[in-house]
Amino acid sequence: MVVLPQHTARGVLAGHMVVCGDDGLAHRLAAELRDVYRQRVVLVVPGERATGQPAALSRAAELLTRIGGSAADAGSGGVVVPVREVVASAPTEDVLLGAGVDQAAALALLYEDDETNLRAALAARRLSPGLRLVVRMYNRKLGQHLEELLDQAALVAVPGLDRAVLEASTTVLSDADTAAPALAASAIAGTSKVVQADGLLLRAVERTPPGRGEVPDPGLCTLALLSSTTTDPAGAEGSDTSGPQGPQLLPDDHTVQAATGRGTVVLETVRHAAPAVPNRRRTGRRAPLGELFSARLRWALAGIAGCVLALTVTTTLLTDADPVHAAYLTLLDLFSINDPAVDDSSTRQILQLLSGLVGLALLPLLIAGALEALGTFRAAGALRRPPRGLSGHVVLLGLGKIGARVLARLRELDIPVVCVEEDPEARGIPLARGLGVPVVLGDVTEEGVLEAAKIHRAHALLALTSSDTTNLEATLYARTVKPDLRVVLRLYDNDFATAVYRTLRTVHPDALTRSRSVSHLAAPAFAGAMMGRQILGAIPVERRVLLFAALLVEGHPQLEGHTVAEAFRPGAWRVLALDTAGPGRRRPDLATPHPDGEDPQLLWDLHPGYVLRPQDRVVIAATRQGLADLLETAPSQPGATTRADRRGPPWIAGA
Structure with a gap:
């Protein structure tokens, strides 16, 4: 890794990606852009130069090296793309210019403070009106207003900007919202992974290998073959990387039929999305x-x-x-x-x-x-206490920004929840009070706190506090109370997660344990937004990730003029649904909740012989590398993007 002086960045990395952040999401996003999309990246991280190499810089270098060296799904083909770093305490205009924002293709602002991201986004839009911005915001309303404001600023600065390019010029995402469905679904039997598209909830269900004479239900399609078998039911659920015995993503029908004894991940349509949380809060005010x-x-x-x-x-x-x-x-x-x-x-x-x-x-x-x-x-x-006789519920540890989003997801799925939080002023406390969810206030490591949450009668434990050791301690104690308890831990360090998983699996072979990293689950969606894609969601399959994206067929020779069956590339991408609405009536964002009174516009039961037309918009499931290959824009060397490319290619979904 190299500390990039400000005066050397400009004019050298035209069309590169700039990532600014102060936590692990920025580092993982930089690795995602480098290893999957083969983009040149400038990473702006906080730190001090007083003692040689900054601590933040060394941590970033270690993480990027680890991720880059073990990314089995990257498929970079041996091409080493540089990641240069700028050390700065804040993303000021001088720092952004030093990182080459005025010549960059996209900028990601990933600071944990919403105000810092807002100030930097406004400054970046002034410096480069055509820059593609991806902003991390926890406040949803503020994020919507910011997205509209920055899009209008781009339209004023660049008159006549194409509508498709304008819709992709600013994307506001939340790592909590992106990771919450996977975290919540990991603790629920039968709804292991969930993606929302066009008002429908799609779940990826893990099925055990069928017995003799049994006909497996294929659902909408088979997304993956698991590394799990009849003799190894837990599979390779360890760290955030896949080994040589990992899952096989997007297999063809012949491979699925030949893979006897292996579990599968099947995509199913669950139901229309549940009412939003605010509606539940309003109806809950009239006590029955x-x-x-x-x-x-x-x-x-x-x-x-x-x-x-x-x-x-x-x-x-x-x-x-x-x-x-x-x-x-x-x-x-x-x-x-x-x-x-x-x-x-x-x-x-x-x-x-x-x-x-x-x-x-x-x-x-x-x-x-x-x-x-x-x-x-x-x-x-006031906060409710867990009722007597409660059983089959999910115990949620931590009501920070991640825990609050997961709580909302669980209640949307009508899953009973009991929360445990030490801080009475935590972000999720008002949400829990409004939803009427029982909350136990106390330190989860103290005796009697988990018992008060009825852990001995719980179905699953979601340990989502910001401390790895606290999550581990709570998990170990919960397993002593109920050995077969399903556990999902939020662990940042991958090596630590692997060691924890293997130990828990050895001691409790019949219990399911999952380790999840928020930055690992959120990074693909942020990377897809920086590349100008419309990402509907991401589903983890063991330690790999499947992306769901919406895009136009026009401009993609792998899809245009081919049937649905011919466009299928095993292990790379697969067409799942067709947008039946006309180009003038299409919803720009299929991942948002479906408007009331409108019928769904996605057709999921596509005939294999349907010929894809240029004006069609489709929903695909793809691996990270498959999506990068399908939507590759660089005509020459990896990462080479012209100045015109930064305004967005013509195939962006929503056109």
């Missing part, structure tokens, strides 16, 4: 009767009502009163506001005494109901 009053109180009130009805019927039958008058007399006696029946018959006197006794029983019930309702309203703004 079951939340206002306890079951015992409701049964007691039902008994009182039954007694009143019985007394009314008895009064009607034994006296000359009609049913309405009998009910009136019974209620007067019940509330002790009727005259004593001294001169009436013995039957009337007995009925009055019985009504008075029922009224005495009603008074404490009314007081108890008022107190319970008051307590319910007072507790509406």
